[in-house]
Amino acid sequence: MTILYFLIGCSIVMALIFLAAFFWSLRDGQQDDMVTPGIRVLFDDEISPSSDEDKISDKNHFSE
Amino acid sequence: MEILKAIRCYHCGEEISSIDLLYDQKHFCCAGCKSVYQILSENNLCAYYTYNDTPGSRLDENTHLAYLDEPAIVTQLIDYKDEENTIITFYIPSIHCSSCIWLLEHLYKIDPAIFSSRIDFLKKEVTIGFKHQDITLRNLVQTLMHVGYEPAINLQDVTKENTNSVNKILILKIAIAGFCMGNVMLFSFPAYFGLSSLEKQFQDLFGWLNLVFTIPVVFYCAKDYFISAITSLKHKHVNLDTPLALIIAVLFLRTAFSVLFTNDAGFADTLTGLVFLLLMGKWVKQRTYHHISFDRDYRSYFPIAITTLKEGIEKPVAINELAIGDRLWIRNGELVPADSILMKGDAWMDMSFVTGEIEPKQKVLGEIIYAGGKQIGESIEIEVVKLASQSYLTSLWNKEHYTGKTTQNFNDSIAKYFSLLVFLIAFSAMGYWFVNQNTYKAWAAFTAVIIVACPCVLALSTPFTLSAILSVFDKKGFYVKNTDAVEQLAHCNSIVFDKTGTLSTAENASVNFLGTLTVEENKLVVSLLNHSSHPLSRQIVKSLNCTHFYPISKYKETAGKGISGLVNNKMVYAGSQRILPFEIQTKQKSGVHIVIDRTYKGVFCVEQQWRTGLSTLISILSKQFKLKVLSGDTNRDEQALRTFFAPQTILEFEQNPHQKLDSVLTQQKNGEKVMMLGDGLNDAGALKQSDFGIALTDNINNFTPGCDAILKGSSLPYLPNFYQLSKDGIKIIKISFAIAISYNCIGIYYAVQGTLYPLLAAILMPISTITIISFTTIATRFFAHRNKLI
Numbered sequence: 001m002t003i004l005y006f007l008i009g010c011s012i013v014m015a016l017i018f019l020a021a022f023f024w025s026l027r028d029g030q031q032d033d034m035v036t037p038g039i040r041v042l043f044d045d046e047i048s049p050s051s052d053e054d055k056i057s058d059k060n061h062f063s064e
Numbered sequence: 065m066e067i068l069k070a071i072r073c074y075h076c077g078e079e080i081s082s083i084d085l086l087y088d089q090k091h092f093c094c095a096g097c098k099s100v101y102q103i104l105s106e107n108n109l110c111a112y113y114t115y116n117d118t119p120g121s122r123l124d125e126n127t128h129l130a131y132l133d134e135p136a137i138v139t140q141l142i143d144y145k146d147e148e149n150t151i152i153t154f155y156i157p158s159i160h161c162s163s164c165i166w167l168l169e170h171l172y173k174i175d176p177a178i179f180s181s182r183i184d185f186l187k188k189e190v191t192i193g194f195k196h197q198d199i200t201l202r203n204l205v206q207t208l209m210h211v212g213y214e215p216a217i218n219l220q221d222v223t224k225e226n227t228n229s230v231n232k233i234l235i236l237k238i239a240i241a242g243f244c245m246g247n248v249m250l251f252s253f254p255a256y257f258g259l260s261s262l263e264k265q266f267q268d269l270f271g272w273l274n275l276v277f278t279i280p281v282v283f284y285c286a287k288d289y290f291i292s293a294i295t296s297l298k299h300k301h302v303n304l305d306t307p308l309a310l311i312i313a314v315l316f317l318r319t320a321f322s323v324l325f326t327n328d329a330g331f332a333d334t335l336t337g338l339v340f341l342l343l344m345g346k347w348v349k350q351r352t353y354h355h356i357s358f359d360r361d362y363r364s365y366f367p368i369a370i371t372t373l374k375e376g377i378e379k380p381v382a383i384n385e386l387a388i389g390d391r392l393w394i395r396n397g398e399l400v401p402a403d404s405i406l407m408k409g410d411a412w413m414d415m416s417f418v419t420g421e422i423e424p425k426q427k428v429l430g431e432i433i434y435a436g437g438k439q440i441g442e443s444i445e446i447e448v449v450k451l452a453s454q455s456y457l458t459s460l461w462n463k464e465h466y467t468g469k470t471t472q473n474f475n476d477s478i479a480k481y482f483s484l485l486v487f488l489i490a491f492s493a494m495g496y497w498f499v500n501q502n503t504y505k506a507w508a509a510f511t512a513v514i515i516v517a518c519p520c521v522l523a524l525s526t527p528f529t530l531s532a533i534l535s536v537f538d539k540k541g542f543y544v545k546n547t548d549a550v551e552q553l554a555h556c557n558s559i560v561f562d563k564t565g566t567l568s569t570a571e572n573a574s575v576n577f578l579g580t581l582t583v584e585e586n587k588l589v590v591s592l593l594n595h596s597s598h599p600l601s602r603q604i605v606k607s608l609n610c611t612h613f614y615p616i617s618k619y620k621e622t623a624g625k626g627i628s629g630l631v632n633n634k635m636v637y638a639g640s641q642r643i644l645p646f647e648i649q650t651k652q653k654s655g656v657h658i659v660i661d662r663t664y665k666g667v668f669c670v671e672q673q674w675r676t677g678l679s680t681l682i683s684i685l686s687k688q689f690k691l692k693v694l695s696g697d698t699n700r701d702e703q704a705l706r707t708f709f710a711p712q713t714i715l716e717f718e719q720n721p722h723q724k725l726d727s728v729l730t731q732q733k734n735g736e737k738v739m740m741l742g743d744g745l746n747d748a749g750a751l752k753q754s755d756f757g758i759a760l761t762d763n764i765n766n767f768t769p770g771c772d773a774i775l776k777g778s779s780l781p782y783l784p785n786f787y788q789l790s791k792d793g794i795k796i797i798k799i800s801f802a803i804a805i806s807y808n809c810i811g812i813y814y815a816v817q818g819t820l821y822p823l824l825a826a827i828l829m830p831i832s833t834i835t836i837i838s839f840t841t842i843a844t845r846f847f848a849h850r851n852k853l854i
Binding site for chain 2: 008015
């Protein structure tokens with residue numbers, strides 16, 4: 001059962017890694033704004049400015 | 065073909081009435097909206113319109129941006145600057161939908177020199193990075209204005225306060241405490257069920273690991289409790305942190321002792337759990353509103369710079385750099401930033417924000433103009449006689465007598481007696497076991513009593529109850545600054561009202577016409593007034609409810625006087641008496657006078673309207689509170705006000721800001737707890753001095769003076785319910801204190817016998833915490849329901 005000593009060590013190291021990941025996200029500002037990224041992800045990709053039709057019929061575009 | 069009930073502007077969504085501009089087969093209500101669309105379509109940014117219908121907002125009149133070329137001012141505004149790049153954060157009040165985010169994050173399409181732009185939607189802030197060699201700050205702001213997003217730049221921006229970092233440290237502490245608690249629980253769990261012989265060999269290891277995990281919790285996460293306890297003891301009084309710090313210390317010492325010398329499990333699980341929960345309570349308490357600022361003062365009302373005249377040359381200067389003797393050039397709609405003397409021009413000062421008077425006042429040459437007045441009419445030249453920071457208005461904020469509000473809340477007041485009682489029990493238990501010659505049990509009992517009589521429930525019930533109340537409030541449009549303020553609200557016993565903007569509302573005015581107008585003349589007048597953006601014109605147009613308009617020519621608007629124009633071949637004048645082509649004899653001085661084809665037709669009287677439900681509100685409040693009205697305006701509304709208030713109510717008129725402040729002070733000296741309701745700068749001093757200052761506003765993004773709470777005008781009728789709920793909140797806290805005491809009694813029963821096992825402590829504490837938190841949540845909802853707030 002001495003293998004348990006190793007496993008306990010592993011569990012603490014894993015937990016420390018997650019704690020460090022949280023610290024990093026906090027310092028990086030990922031927790032500062034919880035609303036905008038959720039909206040941002042819904043934006044479509046850029047429409048190519050190739051044809052003039054895009055300019056007029058912008059209501060009809062959906063990303064290809 | 066689409067069938068439209070009414071044609072609406074493609075950009076801003078306003079109903080198109082008189083002018084209909086067509087561009088790209090789309091309708092626009094004004095040149096501003098059209099030009100925004102043009103800019104967007106030229107830069108291929110029309111996806112803006114796909115995320116929301118009519119996402120734009122109407123453009124206001126031009127503001128002068130020359131000050132953004134002054135390096136001294138620019139350096140105060142920007143966040144970061146190196147040789148190539150500059151980063152700046154703007155507050156843009158008009159950010160309101162996902163289209164706004166999309167457009168403002170695609171600014172680089174309009175100008176490639178803008179290399180990044182990020183929005184924080186809740187704070188309505190955009191952080192823009194740009195190459196300052198290719199685009200100046202002024203051009204950047206102009207670009208933003210062209211697409212309809214004018215940043216609000218005011219004096220308060222210059223002194224940026226960083227409150228966010230405090231919160232971040234707290235979150236960090238919670239993370240560490242949570243991490244340690246989780247691990248300690250994991251290692252303590254086997255002991256809860258009794259250890260088999262196989263597991264016995266790990267007991268030492270688990271004990272040591274637990275001790276290691278408690279070290280960061282005690283010395284880092286709980287540091288503030290020790291500091292606060294020591295400082296409060298130095299000042300010879302006991303706050304709630306004192307017993308908490310003592311418990312944490314006792315728990316830690318006893319755990320260390322058990323691990324080092326006795327092979328017992330210790331109280332590491334209770335200790336880490338306690339600190340984690342305490343920090344959670346602190347975090348709930350710190351919850352703030354990002355989008356609302358409660359600490360605004362004159363600096364956020366004043367612009368950042370003003371045009372000075374030096375030897376005839378205009379030069380923008382930052383307001384805090386103004387010197388006595390400087391000549392200022394004030395344009396229509398601009399604020400006077402410092403007390404000054406009128407040197408040149410026809411000054412019509414709108415002092416409504418400073419004094420509460422509605423009518424603009426004419427000033428004669430050489431007369432002193434107080435800071436905060438807004439010029440309506442032609443540009444004027446003035447000379448500064450007092451620095452901006454020392455002017456009559458701003459001295460309201462500089463007064464020294466803002467004696468700290470009585471911040472003694474229920475928790476701190478009870479902490480003293482609580483600690484005393486706990487010590488009494490702990491020492492008597494210890495004494496009893498010493499007498500019985502059992503030293504070990506004596507110490508065990510002493511520490512166990514202190515551990516089990518933990519006031520952590522007290523520390524948690526208050527923030528959880530009050531923050532639950534806060535969220536009930538904010539759903540109804542009542543934004544309270546923090547949880548302490550809710551307790552302040554519950555203790556108020558008298559209310560002081562401001563009149564203009566508080567009891568009355570500017571938005572719904574009642575319009576009466578004294579005279580007669582035919583249907584045809586009505587149409588002429590509406591066609592003319594529809595062109596003006598003046599609030600009076602808008603209100604009259606709204607009340608006349610006319611849908612057809614004549615084209616108009618020779619339109620002329622004289623700011624502060626009125627408008628004239630040729631409608632259907634008839635010359636129509638509308639405005640004050642000074643714009644009319646001839647003198648008239650009338651008793652009615654104010655209002656919008658109408659002349660059509662050189663005949664005087666009459667006058668539109670725009671009366672301010674009292675807020676809806678005012679009489680019911682006043683009659684409910686008068687049963688619980690002593691009421692008073694302090695108005696900066698003249699007493700012409702006294703008759704109307706008397707109909708709402710009881711005869712003995714004090715109504716005072718023509719009160720200047722300092723008199724309002726003094727009046728609140730006198731009431732407080734008489735032992736009253738004053739709640740003040742106001743809206744403008746003229747109430748700022750009184751709002752700050754009062755025990756609970758409420759700033760009333762119809763749009764929470766507008767300027768509101770510093771206060772304890774911001775109330776939406778439409779939610780004013782709920783005021784008695786808000787007050788009642790805050791009182792109920794205090795009741796809930798007291799009940800949960802009683803529940804906590806009963807749990808403590810169970811614990812103390814075992815503790816005094818010296819038989820408090822770690823397992824019992826570890827079970828008792830979470831159970832009492834869960835009971836309290838669920839009780840406060842359910843009770844708050846119950847009371848909110850009973851007060852008709854949810």
